Amino acid sequence: MTLQLAPPPRHASPRRARPSRRAGRFDLRGMPYLLVSPYFLLFAVFGVFPLLYTLWLSLHDAELAGKREFAGLANYAELIADAEFWNAVFNTVGMFVLATVPQIIMALVLANALNKRLRGRLLLRLGVLLPMVTSVVAVAVVFSQLYSRDYGLFNWILGFAGIEPIAWQNEKWSAWIAIATMVDWRWTGYNAIILLAAMQTIPKDLYEAAAIDGASARRQFWQITLPMLRPTIVFVVFISTIGGLTLFTEPVMFEGEQMMTGGTTGQYQTVAMFIVEAAFRGGFEIGYASAAAWLLFVLILFGTMINYWFTRRIGGAR
Template identity: 50%
Template sequence: MSTLPLAVGRRRRTSVRHTLDTRVSPYAYVAPFFLLFAAFGLFPLAYTAWVSLHEWTLLDEEQTFVGMRNYGTLLADDYFWNATFNTLSIGILSTAPQLVLAIWLAHLLNRRLRFQTLFRVSLLVPNVTSVVAVVVIFSQLFGRDFGLINWVLSWFGVGQIDWAAGTATSHLALSVMIMWRWTGYNALIFLAAMQAVPRELYEAATLDGASNLKQLVRITVPMIRPTIIFVVIVSTIGAMQVIAEPLLFGTSSGGGGGLVTGGPDRQFQTLALYVYEHGFTKFDFGYASAASWVMFLFVVVVAGINYLVTRRVKGGVI
């Protein structure tokens, strides 16, 4: 009996399995993510857009279609623009110094140091610490009457500062909290990128007499530019969505005012707090959905601007 048909059949089955493995398997592996993203990401996003076109409150059994009225009311609300300004101000004050410090820390840890592993692990401690604990501790540090910051400033003749009462002071205090939480995390990302930079470049620069600062500016930063772009975009998105720090800061520091209003004069109410106020205290889900969509568009625009600017740092496009 000839074995040729059996061999042909085996080759065909092998070819089919190979085709499935190379062309179908990759899609099967990534399918769970896209299914979950569609269920918990795209659907809520689309549904929120639909809700934003209605007068949608918790107590009403029927929702009235109002079209773009919520958006018009939103753009005419001074409190919304105040929250936008606060968000941008806190974001700039926290993100720019944070990235500079993170690169500097990563550059230091990229050198040969004693207890290097301990230092690297310690950078993650602020990030894994509960945000509630961070805000409570820093609110006490920035306390008006018994805060450590005011006590140190008193050595230089500076009077007691009510950090939670003013716009500039509250933004500065919140920025310090955000920087403390995320600088170490971003430093580890930069450090991972620096590990891939060829050592020969640093050795050649050292032989040419370049200082550590010049090596950082002329070698490290250009070589890790893609990572810098990634961190800038992620940090920008995080800064535009900040909510926990301002939510707890006013009460913890004794500054007064409601939790969701960001102080008595809304001096540090962010966009996320503004959405929370209308959605979960006033239960105006239609208006809150419109605010969240405008906030989403702001995040996209600001992240896009940061992306374009960062790509041109030190000249040239990647």
């Protein structure tokens, strides 16, 4: 009787193992790039290309449906000497400062309050987001009525103090205040929720140790909460800077007629409104408007760097 030994198991050849290794390497290295590629493709089409095309137009004497002649830096030279453009820059920066500084402060206070143990915290946190889901047109209509000269609520309140009614749209400072309150009402809750989410990540042990050492709630906020929120505050300031310097919807709706002039004397015309007026409401000068758009881009970069330098020093940063 002969014993038949089973044949040795066949091992997979190295050639068959290579595809699986390659697939594994692709899953680890290539798949993340494949997953994020749709965003960058869309950004290239709708972000990079318009940016470069706008730069190309800014170097030409171009009209909306007319000539396209190379002009070099002539549009920029004309723009720098344009008093209306600098008036729009002054209005934009003024309304940005008037709206953003109180907005960040109120967002910090509101987020710190919502971080406490309150009854109905969920409803309160959802309530601060209601302005975000409200139509901008509806907000502008309501605030225009509130700031109405003859029947507005604010002039009615000022009347009890013996102050004459204010024509909010006619003066620069009053129009800035009205538009700034519209911006603050819409975006304070949004920034507060972002700051609240960052506050939730701060370890509770730090507050407990500070309380044991006798630190008051105010000192805990300045010594623990604010320094730990520094990266989030930088982010909030960044997005507020971009939104504030590209302010468009609120002043346009506050104007009512949508002529992009920002009042009879341009008292609250922003740079974004100036660009639209130059491109579509005035002489249809696309090249001139493109140059203004690039100067606005430079203004945003400059404002962002200033705010970054300032916010980096919150809480003793160096």
